Amino acid sequence: MDIRKAVIPVAGWGTRSLPATKNIPKEMLPIYKKPIVQYIVEEAIGAGLQDVVFVTNQNKKIIEDHFDRSFLLEQLLERGGKMQLLKEVRQVADMCNMISVRQKEQLGLGHAVLCAKEVCKNEPFAVMLGDDLMFGMNAGIIELLDAARTEGKAVVGVIDVPREKVNRYGIIQGEEFAPNLFRVRNLVEKPKPEEAPSTLAITGRYVLLPEIFDILENQEPGVGGEIQLTDALQGLADQDKLIAVKLQGQRFDAGDWVEYLTANIYFALHDEELHDDLVKRLMELLPCTDLNKK
Secondary structure, three states: OOOEEEEOOOOOOOHHHHHOOOOOHHHOOOOOOOEHHHHHHHHHHHHOOEEEEEHHHHHHHHHHOOOOOOOOHHHHHHHHHOHHHHHHHHHHHHHOOOEEOOOOOOOOHHHHOOHHHHHOOOEEEEEEOEEEEEEEOOOHHHHHHHHHHHOOOOOEEEOOOHHHHHOOOEEEEEEEOOOOEEEEEEEEOOHHHHOOOOEEEEEEEEEEHHHHHHHHHHHOOOHHHOHHHHHHHHHHHHHOEEEEEEOOOOEEEOOOOOHHHHHHHHHHOOOOOHHHHHHHHHHHHHOOHHHHHH
């Protein structure tokens, strides 16, 4: 199975991150030294995907600009002798073959995927959402690509969550047929903890086959009048055409403020130049919080 494209939907409003996202796309919020979307693209390229398809809107041009050349900035860096920064800026522009398609109406994740039909055509492809950041050796979309090539089926990524939090996610029902691999029989959207069939929650990583487009085109709108990708995946599960991979590595939900801030600290602590001063400053701040009172 030749999988070359990563579809990255970036047309959403980022309401979970307001007011920071009032005028700045959520995907461009920085985590440590990079915007969120750059980590997603780096994950895709690191997994061997060649083309990045942004499903965007008229207000997200800044994302495309980030992965383009900035000749004025490059000239300023070169004149200032800041050659390492110049190298890093050029690497961002050269890291991917970028394709952009417009989602003219925000009609759900399924509709966003459908917008990429003419680009992906008859090829299998990955879908990567910017809310979920995955880090670790061979972690993230590469795990799904390996499973898709081995099993020849569509794949969703899942993580194990505490039972009291299952009502925040889509939860799968299925059976494990190999280590960390599950045959998906059913998908339940945000179930009550006592009714959840498992604690395996769907996260923002998918590998889909071209047949998903036919399903989405003929699908009735679901919750909120939107074309839900989960409904299309249920159709695949009903035909025994969907498996799930329990993802390894470290995961951060960039749409959750605690997770977002933790991700920043996580990367800063891995910077040898920042580590000691950051730890010292954090220790100074801790007595100013209510943590020591609990």
